[in-house]
Amino acid sequence: MTEKVNDAYPQQSAKLAFRDSVLALGETRIIDAIIMAVFIVRLPAPGLGLPINDLAGLALIGIAAFRRPTRSLAGAYWYPAICAVILAYLALNALAAGVEQSDIDRGGRIFIMMVMGAFIATGRIDIASALKGFALALLVNVPLFYAGVAPDNYGGLLTGYLGDKNVAGLTYAVVTVLILLLANRAWVRGTIVLVGGACVVLTDSRTSMAALAGALIWLVVAKYLGPFWRICLAALIYAGFIFAETNLSTAGDYATTREGSDALRERIDAASLEKTIAAPWNGYGLGEAVTQVAGDNWLYHNAYWGLITEGGYFLLIAFLSLIGLAGFQFLAKGPTSRDARIIEAASIVVLLCAFRLGEVFITQSAFIVIGIGVAIAARRNQAWEQERAAERVAEAVRLGSLMPVAKHTSF
Structure with a gap:
């Protein structure tokens, strides 16, 4: 991985070009790659009632729990x-209101996501291997879908084993950005963007298309800007995202083919906003980010509102803090890196998609981004501390405050 995100597997020199490609097996931890590949299968497990991807997540952290960490969280505690x-x-919220099954189910899922993020950050789950497996599974999902093997739930729009077109769009967009961590050659990075972008377009998720475009703009432009202009760029990307979301809904065939579904979404949004505004300071509890429209229950189409409804503004701020500190490296010291900029771009996909998709922050995709971001932030802080310590020793020697230790001589 670029700049040794995974310190356990340093990049070897003088290798053929294929060794730099995303599909090179080389030092891949096969079991991590295989289990992460199963993350795309969101079908319910027969007889268990749980999605297969959640069971795969449990299996992965169960295996990783018996491994030794290869990285320290020092600097990212x-x-x-x-x-x-x-x-x-x-937990206190649930106890105060009375514990329900939704608190146990959803609270357990949040806990599992957090543990997975920690295991990615500490190297118990190998970042490079996991991303290779995830990306390869997403790639294989495409021909299986168009061959009629994978499920088709949206009238020919690319979904496959991901089940939902917006989930598919979010996943393809996030992984397209993250897999750039493994690409050291320009032609490989260009191929990744082209293939990944095409897959996002095939999902027909307008939100994901606009979010990926914003992330790629950030990745290309932000490295040349200082803090103030980066804020300006973020504002422009957000404005462009909202413009694209609004105008794509009335462009071309969308004006007729999506008119009914967009009208329903507007009613769901109106009811969701009303419930969000009426929520108490600590929210209604986990699992309450649903609203009733036309006699049916619908999940929110805004992940920000969902967190406020479930846990109040405190829960929203806490999750945004994770994204800010891990994804945007707000407390990281020392110089930035290409890896850090890629994680920023992936975080932009998450934050933008969350405006129009209901379940974004508490997903495997989001916590993979967070876990990798924590690893990069910890590495940067540790490198900075080591450099400062070396400078202090060098300065002390220069000033003569550190003297060679004399050997003891007996008389």
């Missing part, structure tokens, strides 16, 4: 601290 605060807050 805010991650377990924030996670502990979130879990404690949700």
Whole structure:
């Protein structure tokens, strides 16, 4: 991986070009790749009632729990601290209102996502291997879908084993950005963007298309800008995202083919916003980000509103803190890197999609981004501390405050 995100597997030099490609097996931890590939299968497991991808997540952290970490969280201890605060807050909320099955199910899922993020950050789950498996599964999903093997739930729009076109769009967009961590050659990176972008377009998820475009703009432009202009760029990307979302809904065939579904979405949004505004300071509890329209229950189409409804503004701020600290490296010291910029771009996909999709922050895709971001932030902080320590020693030697230790001589 570029700049050794995975410190356990340093990049070897003088290898053929194929060794730099995404599909090179080389040092891949096969079991991580295989299990992560199953993350795309969102079908229910027969007789268990749980999605197969959630069971795969449980299997992966179960295996990783018996491994030794290859990286320290020193410099990023805010991650377990924030996670502990979130879990404690949700537990107290549930106890105050009366524990229900939704609290257990959804709270358990949040806990599993957080553990997965921690295992990615500490190297118990190999980042490079996991991303290779995830990306390869998404790639294979495409021909299986068009061959009629994978499920088709949206009238020919690319979904496959991901089940939902918006979930598919989010997943393809996030992984398209993340897999750039493994690409060291320009032609490989260009191929990834072209193939990944095409897959996002095939899902027909307008939100994901606009989010991926914004992320790629950030990746190309932000490295040349200082803090103030990066804020301006973020504002422009958000404005462009909203413009694309609004105008794509009335462009070309969308004006007729999506008119009914867009009208329903507007009614769902109106009812969701009304419930969000009426929520108490600590929310209604986990599993309450649903609203009733036309006699049916519908999940929110806004992940920000969902967190407010379930846990109030405190829960929203806590999750945004994870994204800010891991994804945007807000507390990381020392110079930035290409890896850090890629994680920023992936976080932009998550944040933008969350405006129009209901379940984004508590997903495997989001916590893969967070886990990798924590790993990069910890590495940057540790490198900075080592450099400062070396500078202090060098300065002390220069000033003569550190003297060679004389050998003891007996008389």
